[in-house]
Amino acid sequence: METSSTKPDAPNVALFVTCLVDVMRPSTGFAAVTLLEAAGCRVTVPDAQTCCGQPAYNAGDRKDARAIARLTIEAFDGFDYIVAPSGSCAGMIKMHYPEMFADDPEMKKKAEAVASRTWELTSFLVDVMEYTPTDVRFDRHVSYHDSCSGLRELGVKAQPRTLLANIDGVELTEGDSAEVCCGFGGLFCVKYPEISTAMVDKKIDDILATGANTVVAGDLGCLMNIAGRARRRGAPLDVWHVAEVAAGIADETGPIGGDAED
Amino acid sequence: MNQIKTARFRENAHDALVDKQLQAVLGKFSDGFPVKRAQAIARMPEFDALRDAARDIKNHALENLGAYLEEFEAKVVASGGKVHWCRDAEEARQTVLSICRDADAKTVTKSKSMIGEEVGINDFLEDNGVEPIETDLGEYIIQLRKEPPSHIIAPAIHLSKQQVADTFRDNHRNRVSDRPLESPRVMLDEAREELRGKFLGADVGLTGANMLIAETGSIVLVTNEGNAELTCGLPRVHVAMASIEKIVPTLEDASTVLRVLARSATGQDMSVYTSFVTGPRRSEDLDGPEEFHVVLLDNGRTELLASELREILRCIRCGSCINHCPVYEAIGGHAYGWIYPGPMGAVLTPGLLGMEVANHHPNASTLCGRCETVCPMRIPLPSLLRKWRERQFTAGVTPVTSRYGLKVWAALARNPRWYRGLTTITSALLAKVAGKTGRLRRLPLAGGWTGSRDMPAPQSQTFMAQWRRRTAARKPGSRPGRS
Numbered sequence: 001m002e003t004s005s006t007k008p009d010a011p012n013v014a015l016f017v018t019c020l021v022d023v024m025r026p027s028t029g030f031a032a033v034t035l036l037e038a039a040g041c042r043v044t045v046p047d048a049q050t051c052c053g054q055p056a057y058n059a060g061d062r063k064d065a066r067a068i069a070r071l072t073i074e075a076f077d078g079f080d081y082i083v084a085p086s087g088s089c090a091g092m093i094k095m096h097y098p099e100m101f102a103d104d105p106e107m108k109k110k111a112e113a114v115a116s117r118t119w120e121l122t123s124f125l126v127d128v129m130e131y132t133p134t135d136v137r138f139d140r141h142v143s144y145h146d147s148c149s150g151l152r153e154l155g156v157k158a159q160p161r162t163l164l165a166n167i168d169g170v171e172l173t174e175g176d177s178a179e180v181c182c183g184f185g186g187l188f189c190v191k192y193p194e195i196s197t198a199m200v201d202k203k204i205d206d207i208l209a210t211g212a213n214t215v216v217a218g219d220l221g222c223l224m225n226i227a228g229r230a231r232r233r234g235a236p237l238d239v240w241h242v243a244e245v246a247a248g249i250a251d252e253t254g255p256i257g258g259d260a261e262d
Numbered sequence: 263m264n265q266i267k268t269a270r271f272r273e274n275a276h277d278a279l280v281d282k283q284l285q286a287v288l289g290k291f292s293d294g295f296p297v298k299r300a301q302a303i304a305r306m307p308e309f310d311a312l313r314d315a316a317r318d319i320k321n322h323a324l325e326n327l328g329a330y331l332e333e334f335e336a337k338v339v340a341s342g343g344k345v346h347w348c349r350d351a352e353e354a355r356q357t358v359l360s361i362c363r364d365a366d367a368k369t370v371t372k373s374k375s376m377i378g379e380e381v382g383i384n385d386f387l388e389d390n391g392v393e394p395i396e397t398d399l400g401e402y403i404i405q406l407r408k409e410p411p412s413h414i415i416a417p418a419i420h421l422s423k424q425q426v427a428d429t430f431r432d433n434h435r436n437r438v439s440d441r442p443l444e445s446p447r448v449m450l451d452e453a454r455e456e457l458r459g460k461f462l463g464a465d466v467g468l469t470g471a472n473m474l475i476a477e478t479g480s481i482v483l484v485t486n487e488g489n490a491e492l493t494c495g496l497p498r499v500h501v502a503m504a505s506i507e508k509i510v511p512t513l514e515d516a517s518t519v520l521r522v523l524a525r526s527a528t529g530q531d532m533s534v535y536t537s538f539v540t541g542p543r544r545s546e547d548l549d550g551p552e553e554f555h556v557v558l559l560d561n562g563r564t565e566l567l568a569s570e571l572r573e574i575l576r577c578i579r580c581g582s583c584i585n586h587c588p589v590y591e592a593i594g595g596h597a598y599g600w601i602y603p604g605p606m607g608a609v610l611t612p613g614l615l616g617m618e619v620a621n622h623h624p625n626a627s628t629l630c631g632r633c634e635t636v637c638p639m640r641i642p643l644p645s646l647l648r649k650w651r652e653r654q655f656t657a658g659v660t661p662v663t664s665r666y667g668l669k670v671w672a673a674l675a676r677n678p679r680w681y682r683g684l685t686t687i688t689s690a691l692l693a694k695v696a697g698k699t700g701r702l703r704r705l706p707l708a709g710g711w712t713g714s715r716d717m718p719a720p721q722s723q724t725f726m727a728q729w730r731r732r733t734a735a736r737k738p739g740s741r742p743g744r745s
Binding site: 017019021022023024025026027029030045047048049050051053055056057058059060061062064065067068071148149152153177179180181183184185186187188189190191192193194195196197198199200202224225227228229231232253254256257258 | 272275276279292588589591592593625626627628629630631632634635648650651652653654655656660664665668669671672674675676678681685688689699700701703708710711713714715716717718719720721722723724725726728729730733
């Protein structure tokens with residue numbers, strides 16, 4: 001049978017781990033590596049990476065944001081693809097790096113080169129590598145949360161659901177407000193904790209209203225916010241990164257912030 | 263001027279979040295306008311193309327703002343009207359008052375005008391012996407309650423039916439006190455009866471303008487109640503207040519903007535009433551005012567025009583960004599502390615009041631971007647909010663603690679080796695403190711988080727540390743496998 005596949009053959013992929021995964025949830029990073037390798041990629045983790053610089057960028061500290069972006073661009077130069085287990089960080093590199101160097105043609109060119117090769121993990125797996133999980137089980141009633149940057153900056157919507165649809169045991173129920181912000185917003189959640197808490201409470205209520213006992217998403221910021229609030233409230237909701245679910249390590253690693261029953 | 267409480271944003275938000283009545287109203291907010299908008303847009307496949315057209319019209323108008331405003335003025339004068347150019351709110355107030363005094367006005371009927379709110383015209387007229395009477399139902403209700411609007415197209419949306427009924431009972435004293443006031447229809451009829459005499463008795467009618475049309479010198483008024491038509495048609499003098507960016511070049515352009523306006527605002531294909539008003543009554547007209555004035559307000563807009571924030575001047579005040587804003591949905595409009603709430607307000611308010619006065623506005627957003635996706639004029643609201651943050655950071659408006667914390671963090675993030683060292687120690691430590699629970703209930707310097715949320719704890723060592731060990735144990739060039 002002929003196929004129209006344009007799937008690259010064993011591409012060199014650099015993993016942008018993201019600062020939150022690096023520090024808080026290494027298992028998500030390893031899940032990303034597992035998935036990328038299973039999809040046929042050669043994975044490298046450049047040593048000189050730290051953070052994409054979004055906290056500085058969104059706080060209006062353009063100078064530091066540019067310096068961090070420069071570091072990241074240098075560290076990730078020369079790979080076929082740059083993949084991040086986060087729509088937010090991938091969106092930062094892809095959408096904002098080039099515009100940050102609008103007044104510096106040489107850096108802008110480099111930024112654009114890196115941006116054009118940067119992908120959020122699930123969209124890379126599904127859209128570029130045409131990967132779907134096989135023999136993975138996750139016996140859970142799941143609701144998916146679309147993180148804002150992934151959804152609106154990168155159009156990540158169908159891809160994580162495609163992954164979930166190929167995992168045995170997953171019952172997926174979509175809520176009406178899957179696309180509504182969870183209230184994390186980077187520094188927003190600590191600058192305006194009361195508002196942020198009201199937003200995440202609504203998010204949790206909406207998820208529970210679907211009947212799901214588990215929420216899965218592709219960004220650790222949202223997930224830590226939802227998990228942190230769910231645990232404090234005692235809400236019957238477990239929280240995982242989609243990469244861990246798709247890589248089949250979710251049960252082994254346990255939900256973010258611990259089990260609902262704890 | 264409406265009292266400015268922008269600096270108390272956090273306190274206002276707190277008050278809103280603990281106000282059960284308000285929360286009950288806000289809880290139903292997302293079932294209204296957003297749903298109707300989505301339905302209206304689904305009926306119109308060319309909507310995105312119309313958005314592009316509307317954006318281009320406004321961009322062109324803004325690029326040639328001076329020329330179009332002068333053309334507008336010439337056409338207004340040619341049709342027998344007058345244009346008053348006002349640099350700021352004070353000039354606008356004085357201009358309106360002097361027109362009222364020339365007309366010997368005791369009462370002024372008003373149809374809804376955000377520019378009227380912006381310059382605080384009601385309080386000013388009242389203080390100077392002229393009684394303003396709001397005739398838009400929502401504005402009428404909040405005028406009785408002495409409250410500012412909580413939404414730019416639905417000023418009383420923060421109120422329940424019961425609150426409105428109570429307001430009517432308290433204020434319409436000439437009526438039987440235990441009359442039934444359950445249904446909105448009954449309340450509407452009562453407000454109509456109260457207002458009818460006022461319409462007939464007013465000396466001056468004060469309206470806003472949704473658009474100004476350069477080629478004809480017309481103003482466009484969009485309402486659902488017909489009150490604007492009575493306001494500009496019955497009194498002897500009609501005054502329209504508008505800010506300078508309301509200009510569009512042609513009638514055709516105005517109709518393009520109208521096609522996206524109501525759909526984005528209320529989900530209607532068209533508002534119930536759309537009026538084009540050109541000049542005072544002509545000799546052959548049966549009715550209409552003898553005088554027609556347009557009060558054109560700048561109030562900081564030319565500075566926005568000349569800045570990187572220019573795109574906010576495309577705003578047509580549909581309220582769609584507000585209707586889709588999760589922050590607005592959580593706290594309502596009053597928390598913002600002035601008259602323009604939500605994303606458009608967060609961009610516009612610092613431009614009108616100053617970024618020190620409105621210091622919270624650009625920051626009280628998660629930059630979720632939902633506003634940009636529904637803006638009919640394709641205003642990149644999150645980018646504009648970020649631009650304000652940059653200005654605040656550069657000017658030192660950002661609080662010192664935030665700046666300092668950010669600088670320390672950025673210094674680390676700029677140095678992978680230090681960064682690695684610190685993250686390795688921190689995550690191992692926090693993982694140990696959390697133990698098996700996987701979370702922390704308290705954390706030094708993280709009260710903003712742990713006040714209401716547990717902090718999921720780091721698992722153990724950082725990814726980078728684990729990865730380095732793993733790759734060191736592996737032959738170079740070999741395919742990594744799962745450990």
